[in-house]
Amino acid sequence: MRVKRYLVNTVSEALPLIRSELGSDAVILSTKDIKVGGFMGMFRKKRTEVVAAVEAQTAKPSKPRPSQQQQPSMNINTPQRPAASAAAAYGAAYEPNGRSTTATAVLDPLEASQVAERAAFVLQQAASIDKQVEEPIHTTSPVIQTSAPAASSSSTGSESTSRSELEHLLTTEIRDMKEWLMKLSRQKTIDSQPAAIRSLCERLEEQEVAAEWIDKLRDTLDELPEVQEGLVDSSFVWQRASEIITGWLTPFEHEGIGSSERNVYFVGPTGVGKTTTIAKLAAEQTLKAGKKVGFITSDTYRIAAVDQLRTYANILNVPMEVVFSPNEVPRAFSRLEDKDLVLMDTAGRNYRSELHVSEVNSMLNTQEAGTVFLVMSLTGRTSDMRVIAERFIPYGIRQVIFTKLDETTVYGTILNLMLEYGLQVAYVTSGQTVPDDISHFRAEEYVATLLGEPAHV
Incomplete structure (x- = not known):
C-alpha cells in the first residue's frame, strides 16, 4: 500500500x-x-x-x-x-x-x-x-x-x-x-518431560509459586543424571525438589529474637495480627526465657487496639506505655529501662501510601537500635504483599513474620517473597492461642508443607 x-x-x-x-x-x-x-x-x-x-x-x-x-x-x-x-x-x-x-x-x-x-x-x-x-x-x-x-x-x-x-x-x-x-x-x-516432573510443576503452580522459580527448579532437575536416563519416579522427584528448594531458602532463615536483643518493633498493615503476635512472643520470652518484658504501643488509630494489648499486658503481668507522637517514644523506653526486652506495637496503616510508611518509621526509636519485624498475613494476595515489602525495604526492614498459616492452603507466597526480595523469615503463626501457635521458621518444614505428598503418576 x-x-x-x-x-x-x-x-x-x-x-x-x-x-x-x-x-x-x-x-x-x-x-x-x-x-x-x-x-x-x-x-x-x-x-x-x-x-x-x-x-x-x-x-x-x-x-x-x-x-x-x-x-x-x-x-x-x-x-x-x-x-x-x-x-x-x-x-x-x-x-x-x-x-x-x-x-x-x-x-x-x-x-x-x-x-x-x-x-x-x-x-x-x-x-x-x-x-x-x-x-x-x-x-x-x-x-x-x-x-x-x-x-x-x-x-x-x-x-x-x-x-x-x-x-x-x-x-x-x-x-x-x-x-x-x-x-x-x-x-x-514440558510435554516431553517425565510425568513426575510435570506433576511437581503443577503442584507448585497450584501453590502460586512464580513461574520464574518453577522454571529454575525444572531446569535444575533436568540436569540430574537420573532424569536424563529416565530413571525417575514421584518420590525421587519430590525428594530432590525438596532438597533444592530448601537449599535456596535456608540462607534466609532468621534466628528471631536473640538472647541479647532488647528493643523489638513490629510494623505491618491492619488486620494481620500484630498485637496477637506480640502477645505470643512476650509470653514465650517471659515463660520460657525468663525475661522481664515491657510493651509500648502507638496504635492509637484503631478502636480498642490499646485495650487489646493492655489485656495481654495484665494477663502476663508486664507494664505498658502508650505513645501518641515520635517525641514520646524515647521517654517511654526510658520508663522501661529496667526491662530485659521491650516490644513496640505500631499502628496498622494503608501501606500503599509512602506517607503512612514514613509516619510509622518515624515512630521507631532511632536512638536505641533494635530489630524491626514486618508482619504480613498469608491470607493476602501476593501482589499486595509485594507492594508492602517494597514500601519497607528502603528503610532496611527485611525481617518478616508471616501470620494466619492455618487460614490458607496456598503457601507459595513465602517462597516468592523470600527469593524475590531477600526477605528473612523469623516466625510463622498458625492460630490464636497464646503462646502456643507460633514457631520459628524452618525452611525444611516449610518446603514439606509447600510440596505436600508425592503425586502418584
Missing part, C-alpha cells in the same frame, strides 16, 4: 492531487485540522491534513522532485524481508535491531500455519513503514509556501511522530510473536 499526506486549505483542494498522483482507486484514510507556521506559537495558520492511500500495484508512478532526490532516505533500520520467508519466520523471531532469537520448538502443521500468517503480517507492517516514511508532504497553499521553514519544521515533526508510532507498532508485534514462540517452545519442552 502506498500512502501520502497533503496539507491543504480544504479537503476539496486535495482531491485533484490525489487523483493525479495516486489514481482514481485511491481512498482517503483520514482528515485532520492542524496549525502550522506562526512565530513563537502565535499567528499560526489553520490547515487540513489529508491522508490518502492506494494499493501499490494500482498507483500511478510519479516523478520525484529535485529536492527529494537530494534528501537521504529516512528508512528505519528494518531490513526488507520477503513475505515468502514466512515459513522460516516461526523459526526465528526478529528483533528491531536486526538480531534474531532462534526458537527450537518443532511446531505442528496448524501451529506453523498460524505463526506463518502472523509473520507475514509483521513483514507487511515492516514494508509499510519503509514506504510511509519515504513519502513527501505536499502543500498547495501559497501561504504555506511563504512560511516554508515553519511548515517544514511542522511536517518533519509530524513525519517523525508517525514513523515513531509505526515503529512502536512493529516492535510490539515482533515482541508478541517472540513471546508466543517461546511459550510454544517451553510447552513442547
